[in-house]
Amino acid sequence: MDLIIGGAYQGKLDYAKRKYGLEEDGIFTCSENSDISFDRRCINSIQEFTLHCVREGLDATEIFRARKNKWENSILICEDIFCGVVPLGADIRAWREMTGRLCAYLSSEANSVTRIFCGLEQKLK
Amino acid sequence: MNILISGGCKNGKSGFAQRLAVKLSPDGKRYYVATMIPYDDEDRKRIALHIADRAELGFGTLETGRDIATVIEKGGRNATYLVDSVTALLLNEMFPDMHSGAADQNAAKRCANGLLKIAKEAKNAVFVTDYIYSDAARYDEFTESYRSSLAYIDRVLAAECDKVIELCAGNVSFIKGGINL
Secondary structure (H helix, E strand, O other): OOOEEEEEOOOOOHHHEEEEEEHHEEEEEEEOOOOOOOOOEEEOHHHHHHHHHHOOOOOOOHHHHHHHHHHHHOOOEOOOOOOOOOOOOHHHHHHHOOOOOOOHHHHHHEEEEEEEOEEEEEEOO | OOEEEEEEEOOOOOHHHHHHHHHOOOOOEEEEEEEEOOOOOOHHHHHHHHHHHHHHHOOOOEOOOOOHHHHHHHHOEEEEEEOOOOOHHHHHOOOOOOOOOOOOHHHHHHHHHHHHHHHHHEEEEEOOOOOOOOOOOOHHHHHHHHHHHHHHHHHHHHHHOEEEEEOOOOOEEEEEEEOOO
């Protein structure tokens, strides 16, 4: 699995499309309103899935851990939402924490971790 | 040589950029392109302090809050330009009337083109921008369109510049172009 992280609007998905030759039908984009699917090669906007989990009382890391065989050869993309001040809203705090814990788990499992900064790649792992 | 400097607020980007611009232009003309438009006495006092800070570094000051490419007409091609900051420039171009709140959706493209012109025509350019993309917040539509617009300009500049540098608490990461300055 290759993990791509970076701030909003940095060009993470563009990078993944270029690097892996992805087409739209190979990409699942997460939504805060629905469950995740592991059926496509690339899962984008994982931070939306963690927000969904916070609202539904689910543990995102446990869900990933339980279905590891489904994503161990995938390309996973998550937004870095970790650098602001502690959010005032409890649900946003929980969202940030759940996303952070999931990213740490995914980083430890990843073959490579790439950070995208202003459209440029930075190899972290 | 063109260099893009990004990073969070209050991490030493401006001071670093000034030293870099001086280094790039040991004998040549150098201009500090100030993009912030002062709105009150507090702004004006802060700007006066900044001018005093730069006084010994030999910068001419070009106050240019909009139409950024016009600095080339003022200072010529054979000069080094420090544009501080892309963030303020976009704010001025995108929200020309601060009170109405109406956003000019063509502003990002206009800013990017103007800044590219400086990068292509000037001897050296250093651009300072702000990294505002990694917090856990759900913003309103105006703020999101401002964030995506600034990110667009950053990406255009990052592709064009020889070096891209990120500052964190005064520490330097070289994202593009190697570690030699």
